[in-house]
Amino acid sequence: MTRRIVVVGSINMDLVTQAPRFPQPGETLLGDSFVSVPGGKGANQAVAAARLGAEVALVGALGRDAFGDRLHAGLLAEGVDLQHVQRLEQQASGTASITVAAGENQIIVVPAANSRVAPAHVEGAREAFSRADAVLVQMEIPLDTVEATLRLGRRLGVPVILNPAPARPLPAECLALARYVTPNQHELATLLGADPGEDFHALMRQAPGPIVLTRGSEGAWYREEGDPVHQPGFAVEAVDSTGAGDTFNGALAVFLHEGLPAAVRKACAAAALAVTRLGAQQGMPRAQELDAFLAR
Numbered sequence: 001m002t003r004r005i006v007v008v009g010s011i012n013m014d015l016v017t018q019a020p021r022f023p024q025p026g027e028t029l030l031g032d033s034f035v036s037v038p039g040g041k042g043a044n045q046a047v048a049a050a051r052l053g054a055e056v057a058l059v060g061a062l063g064r065d066a067f068g069d070r071l072h073a074g075l076l077a078e079g080v081d082l083q084h085v086q087r088l089e090q091q092a093s094g095t096a097s098i099t100v101a102a103g104e105n106q107i108i109v110v111p112a113a114n115s116r117v118a119p120a121h122v123e124g125a126r127e128a129f130s131r132a133d134a135v136l137v138q139m140e141i142p143l144d145t146v147e148a149t150l151r152l153g154r155r156l157g158v159p160v161i162l163n164p165a166p167a168r169p170l171p172a173e174c175l176a177l178a179r180y181v182t183p184n185q186h187e188l189a190t191l192l193g194a195d196p197g198e199d200f201h202a203l204m205r206q207a208p209g210p211i212v213l214t215r216g217s218e219g220a221w222y223r224e225e226g227d228p229v230h231q232p233g234f235a236v237e238a239v240d241s242t243g244a245g246d247t248f249n250g251a252l253a254v255f256l257h258e259g260l261p262a263a264v265r266k267a268c269a270a271a272a273l274a275v276t277r278l279g280a281q282q283g284m285p286r287a288q289e290l291d292a293f294l295a296r
Helices: 042-052 066-077 113-114 119-123 126-131 145-156 186-192 201-207 242-259 260-274 287-295
Strands: 003-009 012-018 034-039 056-065 081-088 093-101 104-110 132-138 159-161 212-216 220-222 229-232
Touching: 003 126, 003 145, 003 242, 012 066, 034 042, 034 066, 034 081, 042 056, 042 066, 042 242, 056 066, 056 113, 056 119, 056 287, 066 081, 066 287, 081 126, 104 212, 119 145, 126 145, 132 145, 132 186, 132 242, 145 159, 159 242, 159 287, 186 201, 186 212, 201 220, 212 242, 212 260, 229 260, 242 260, 260 287
Parallel strands: 003 056, 003 132, 012 093, 056 081, 132 159
Antiparallel strands: 012 034, 093 104, 212 220, 220 229
């Protein structure tokens, strides 16, 4: 049965520079290569879910500019429903400047059109929400829109996965509206107003609802009640970690109906495959690739 996923979030053009290392403040460093590729957490998670076989509707905004045209065409080619993606006049599309060095990345995001995704926009997608098996939302869009997404999902009885990136403090009552919150350790500490150096098991117990905590190559820990459970990562040769978290979240939404342990395992495997290739969306696996990887 095809799963229906709604993603509410950002759409960016990623401007990616490969470098031998990250520059120091004030330093000019010669890079190895440069590419511009589609990105944005909302678009990335939509593509990740679509490639894994889901029927995906995206709620977001683009400018009427060259980047917007290219991003719109790329999402259509991936089979994403763009009925609820607005095209805004006199507004630039979002961008992310990404430096990649030794398999890690540093990112600066300029939201632009993404900052115009409003609660009314979410309400306009009510019909898509009502038919969805799961909803994904991130925090590269205004916080009142994130909250509107959580509240609409709760009213309609649809599980909402909140990926709190980039992390900002959120009220506990807002966090509690999410079926699952999927931070890394730094993001979870920021959400809770806690010390990032605190033991992550303790941080997970402080959360007001179920948590799926990502830990890069170590895999993920998840907790609905009781002690956190560890899903180990999969050993691969990392090329570019950009988009790995978005791949994880997209996969988690697609496989959530199989139960949380199975969904987290498949999400870790999908993320592992994603880091073996350059670029966010380009590296995202298709369902057949994921099945073959898990079979090995």
